[in-house]
Amino acid sequence: MSESFTRAAAIKLADNGARALSAPQRLTVLGATGSIGLSTLDLVSREPERFKVVALTAQSNAENLAKLAIAHRADIAVIGDERCLDDLKSYLAGTGIEAGAGEAALIEAAARPADCTMAAIVGAAGLKPTFAAARQGRRVALANKECLVSAGDVFLAAIRASGAELLPVDSEHSAALQSLAGAERVAVERIVLTASGGPFRSWPLEKLREARPEEALKHPNWSMGAKITIDSATLMNKGLELIEAYHLFPVGVDQLDAVIHPQSVVHCLVHYIDGSVIAQLGPPDMRTPIALALNWPERRVTPTARLDLVTIGSLTFEPVDEVRFRGPAIAKAALARGGSAPAILNAANEVAVAAFLGGRLGFLDIARTVERSLEAAETRGLIRATESLDDVLAADADGRELARHTIETQN
Ligand code: NAD
Numbered sequence: 402m403s404e405s406f407t408r409a410a411a412i413k414l415a416d417n418g419a420r421a422l423s424a425p426q427r428l429t430v431l432g433a434t435g436s437i438g439l440s441t442l443d444l445v446s447r448e449p450e451r452f453k454v455v456a457l458t459a460q461s462n463a464e465n466l467a468k469l470a471i472a473h474r475a476d477i478a479v480i481g482d483e484r485c486l487d488d489l490k491s492y493l494a495g496t497g498i499e500a501g502a503g504e505a506a507l508i509e510a511a512a513r514p515a516d517c518t519m520a521a522i523v524g525a526a527g528l529k530p531t532f533a534a535a536r537q538g539r540r541v542a543l544a545n546k547e548c549l550v551s552a553g554d555v556f557l558a559a560i561r562a563s564g565a566e567l568l569p570v571d572s573e574h575s576a577a578l579q580s581l582a583g584a585e586r587v588a589v590e591r592i593v594l595t596a597s598g599g600p601f602r603s604w605p606l607e608k609l610r611e612a613r614p615e616e617a618l619k620h621p622n623w624s625m626g627a628k629i630t631i632d633s634a635t636l637m638n639k640g641l642e643l644i645e646a647y648h649l650f651p652v653g654v655d656q657l658d659a660v661i662h663p664q665s666v667v668h669c670l671v672h673y674i675d676g677s678v679i680a681q682l683g684p685p686d687m688r689t690p691i692a693l694a695l696n697w698p699e700r701r702v703t704p705t706a707r708l709d710l711v712t713i714g715s716l717t718f719e720p721v722d723e724v725r726f727r728g729p730a731i732a733k734a735a736l737a738r739g740g741s742a743p744a745i746l747n748a749a750n751e752v753a754v755a756a757f758l759g760g761r762l763g764f765l766d767i768a769r770t771v772e773r774s775l776e777a778a779e780t781r782g783l784i785r786a787t788e789s790l791d792d793v794l795a796a797d798a799d800g801r802e803l804a805r806h807t808i809e810t811q812n
């Protein structure tokens with residue numbers, strides 16, 4: 402594939418059959434207790450002979466982590482919060498499963514030989530372990546979009562250097578991968594990601610000002626972790642995904658768009674230069690894209706509900722209202738600005754979402770905080786080239802500091 406549709410070998414397309422499974426695949430799940438982690442392990446439990454679980458990790462829920470490690474006979478379980486190590490050890494006592502804790506242990510677990518790593522830690526906290534997984538030169542199934550947003554080029558360079566395969570787990574990007582099959586990059590005109598519009602799709606601006614965390618956490622279609630659910634309500638999730646798509650596929654910023662599609666049935670539309678549009682459809686269940694990322698290029702039976710378009714009746718589409726939902730526009734501007742701007746955006750968004758969930762920030766102030774943090778970064782000359790993971794982590798720290806300052810002083 403000379404001019405492949407994937408950005409310069411970011412995704413090394415396995416030749417069909419190349420990965421036909423003879424032995425169990427060694428699998429590590431980073432973020433095993435989360436929504437994506439549990440969906441992944443649900444699939445694993447249905448075909449236990451296909452997988453050998455190496456490492457499972459979580460941040461603070463030692464009991465759930467231990468249960469998963471025991472159920473899946475993992476070699477090692479690692480908890481991010483070192484204060485939980487004693488609990489983890491006691492839950493694992495007598496099982497022969499190793500226990501570890503802290504950032505270094507997370508990284509070490511991610512570096513243990515595995516054929517596939519599900520990178521499903523939420524947020525920039527996933528950067529170092531996901532990089533460690535990428536350096537193995539095997540397969541990275543990437544759910545942690547923040548990694549591509551903050552570290553895009555640096556992460557892809559690590560993938561290329563090790564010869565790893567990068568498979569998107571995000572449903573829209575899995576959809577794009579499928580809709581681009583066989584395409585020459587010159588034939589691709591536009592990639593359009595769909596967004597459900599979240600729980601506030603039809604709320605007027607005045608009402609949005611008063612939106613509460615418990616209302617924002619009620620996603621109409623998808624069941625996901627808290628951070629991405631809030632990102633879906635602000636549509637910053639779509640902004641992050643536009644940046645993610647830019648890094649995964651060979652399109653410019655101006656060839657990427659988002660459209661509201663409340664039914665969450667069509668996940669992505671690829672427009673071709675001849676007027677054809679190829680889209681991927683599926684039920685809103687992450688086990689479909691997870692199964693594809695784990696088994697690519699093979700398709701496996703999943704237990705997801707089958708799509709019944711007759712019952713659904715109609716599929717509708719609306720433009721993104723950029724006044725009420727600033728996320729996609731802010732993200733596109735940060736992507737166009739380049740350098741550390743997307744890392745600062747991501748970090749500021751993480752801080753703002755946490756403040757909103759903690760009742761310290763209004764709903765509309767999430768996007769405002771991100772926008773102001775980026776403006777402040779520009780004014781202070783903090784938007785710089787990011788050439789290494791350390792540069793990205795420094796930009797992430799800047800973004801957090803700017804957002805905290807913005808929240809304290811301006812909102
Ligand atoms: P979640 O909050 O349900 O789970 C996050 C996991 O990461 C948990 O296992 C948690 O223990 C762990 N974790 C949290 N903070 C950590 C830290 N500081 N250090 C180490 N581990 C930590 O999140 P999720 O919804 O499963 O999302 C995970 C990732 O997948 C996110 O990047 C999200 O954007 C992406 N994603 C999720 C979905 C979805 O449907 N849930 C869809 C597409 C992409």
Ligand code: MG
Nearest residue numbers: 571572573642
């Ligand atoms: Mg998505």
